[in-house]
Amino acid sequence: MLDLKFVRENVDRVGQMLKDRQMAMDLKPLLDLDEERRRILGQVEELKHRRNLASDEISRLKKEKQDASARIDEMREVSQEIKGLDQELSTIEQQFRDFLLLIPNTPHASVPIGKDEKDNPVVKTWGNPPALNFEPRPHWEIGESLGILDFERAARMTGARFALYWGMGAALERALITFMLDMHTQHHGYTEVLPPFMVNSTSLLGTGQLPKFKEELFKLEGRDFFLVPTAEVPVTNIHAGEILEEEELPKLYTAFTPCFRSEAGSYGKDTRGLIRQHQFNKVEMVKFVQPETSYDALESLLLNAEAILQALNLHYRVVTLCTGDLGFSASKTYDIEVWLPGQNTYREISSCSNFEDFQSRRANIRFRRKGQSKTELVHTLNGSGLAVGRTLVAVLENYQQDDGSVLVPPALRPYMRNLEKIQK
RNA sequence: GGAGAGAUGGCCGAGUCGGCUUAAGGCGCUCGCCUGCUAAGCGAGUGUACUCUGUAAAGGGGUACCGAGGGUUCGAAUCCCUCUCUCUCCGCCA
Numbered sequence: 001m002l003d004l005k006f007v008r009e010n011v012d013r014v015g016q017m018l019k020d021r022q023m024a025m026d027l028k029p030l031l032d033l034d035e036e037r038r039r040i041l042g043q044v045e046e047l048k049h050r051r052n053l054a055s056d057e058i059s060r061l062k063k064e065k066q067d068a069s070a071r072i073d074e075m076r077e078v079s080q081e082i083k084g085l086d087q088e089l090s091t092i093e094q095q096f097r098d099f100l101l102l103i104p105n106t107p108h109a110s111v112p113i114g115k116d117e118k119d120n121p122v123v124k125t126w127g128n129p130p131a132l133n134f135e136p137r138p139h140w141e142i143g144e145s146l147g148i149l150d151f152e153r154a155a156r157m158t159g160a161r162f163a164l165y166w167g168m169g170a171a172l173e174r175a176l177i178t179f180m181l182d183m184h185t186q187h188h189g190y191t192e193v194l195p196p197f198m199v200n201s202t203s204l205l206g207t208g209q210l211p212k213f214k215e216e217l218f219k220l221e222g223r224d225f226f227l228v229p230t231a232e233v234p235v236t237n238i239h240a241g242e243i244l245e246e247e248e249l250p251k252l253y254t255a256f257t258p259c260f261r262s263e264a265g266s267y268g269k270d271t272r273g274l275i276r277q278h279q280f281n282k283v284e285m286v287k288f289v290q291p292e293t294s295y296d297a298l299e300s301l302l303l304n305a306e307a308i309l310q311a312l313n314l315h316y317r318v319v320t321l322c323t324g325d326l327g328f329s330a331s332k333t334y335d336i337e338v339w340l341p342g343q344n345t346y347r348e349i350s351s352c353s354n355f356e357d358f359q360s361r362r363a364n365i366r367f368r369r370k371g372q373s374k375t376e377l378v379h380t381l382n383g384s385g386l387a388v389g390r391t392l393v394a395v396l397e398n399y400q401q402d403d404g405s406v407l408v409p410p411a412l413r414p415y416m417r418n419l420e421k422i423q424k
Numbered sequence: 425g426g427a428g429a430g431a432u433g434g435c436c437g438a439g440u441c442g443g444c445u446u447a448a449g450g451c452g453c454u455c456g457c458c459u460g461c462u463a464a465g466c467g468a469g470u471g472u473a474c475u476c477u478g479u480a481a482a483g484g485g486g487u488a489c490c491g492a493g494g495g496u497u498c499g500a501a502u503c504c505c506u507c508u509c510u511c512u513c514c515g516c517c518a
Contacts, residue, residue: 059443075498
């Protein structure tokens with residue numbers, strides 16, 4: 001959510017920002033609603049002031065055993081008027097809020113203007129594709145032939161876009177999770193948290209998944225519970241409604257959760273393999289920082305995610321999302337794309353974003369500077385560190401051997417009883 | 425699932441036949457005084473949001489907020505309804 005005062009004073013800038021994002025949106029209705037809101041608010045507060053004064057007087061008259069019926073009659077009318085205006089006001093405030101919640105965040109000045117993902121500039125590349133002297137196979141073939149991935153049975157017990165992991169496949173996924181969490185907690189300064197895997201609608205409103213992206217979510221029938229689409233939601237909401245002390249910042253959290261996404265609108269896309277699942281595992285990093293440090297925090301967040309890929313010796317590149325590809329809540333986002341030789345392409349494996357105060361305004365997450373009385377909104381950031389399923393895909397495809405086996409990356413061996421190779 | 429109790433400011437905790445409660449009192453915190461230092465003692469202050477006004481900054485006025493939402497009333501922390509959460513006991517259960 002944007003700051004209303006900012007929108008009021010920068011209508012043109014916000015309008016341009018929406019254009020940059022390839023979104024058509026007229027801000028005029030919002031400003032009209034705001035004006036109307038303040039007009040009625042002034043009236044109703046004036047009447048309430050009168051009512052409060054009269055209330056004291058009535059109380060005093062009664063105590064002195066005098067007749068107060070004239071005042072009471074008078075106030076009866078005022079009260080009716082207040083009731084009417086209050087109703088009008090709450091209708092307008094609802095509309096106003098609904099509107100404000102649908103405006104995306106403003107991109108940072110360093111975000112390149114562009115139409116779609118083709119305009120995302122590559123900002124860095126690390127490592128090299130593995131030297132394979134044979135035709136590399138896609139991970140679903142490797143996984144199925146090794147008997148560690150089973151899409152057929154998963155489809156039978158649940159449906160499309162689910163996977164059953166067997167044996168060393170399951171162990172590899174588990175090793176990756178533990179490896180990532182250990183790296184972030186032991187070397188990057190994050191505190192591990194394990195949040196609920198379901199959240200309520202207020203939390204989803206806070207991080208920006210609601211109201212706009214309802215169709216992406218799985219909701220439990222008859223309850224205000226949603227399966228988490230990412231750990232970002234519960235973890236960012238840990239401090240919803242709180243006022244933090246400056247010396248507590250920055251707060252760095254890392255969490256493993258499964259993620260559940262309906263993938264509505266992506267029918268026919270990435271139908272094979274683990275790339276696009278309704279359920280996948282992810283290790284997430286979340287930061288709460290002082291505003292003036294948030295862009296440095298974004299760079300270090302990115303490095304924290306890159307460190308995982310480097311430790312696994314997986315070739316990747318980093319792109320900056322252009323205005324047309326930037327997510328709704330983000331001010332700036334880097335995507336890390338890992339090389340997948342089996343598919344001869346780079347695939348997104350991490351997304352690291354600075355949300356500035358967009359989420360903290362929605363979720364009401366503030367802090368107080370030392371010696372200051374007024375509160376300020378914190379900046380929130382998060383990034384995948386990493387998407388576990390896709391990391392497993394990258395390991396299978398990059399570490400495949402011509403005999404059909406897969407080497408275990410040395411960094412993971414301690415987590416897999418020193419197993420060097422997954423084979424039949 | 426059954427029965428009961430509860431939710432008040434940073435914390436503890438009063439306040440239900442509605443109106444001197446502008447939320448008592450205590451603790452904590454901040455500032456000041458006092459004292460070789462510390463502690464104790466004394467004095468003052470101590471929430472959030474919106475809004476109007478004003479400004480270099482400040483300040484001042486107003487409204488709302490006693491778990492959430494709705495209702496009754498001239499007036500609600502207080503009465504009524506719905507919901508959420510917490511606690512105790514019973515049952516079931518990993």
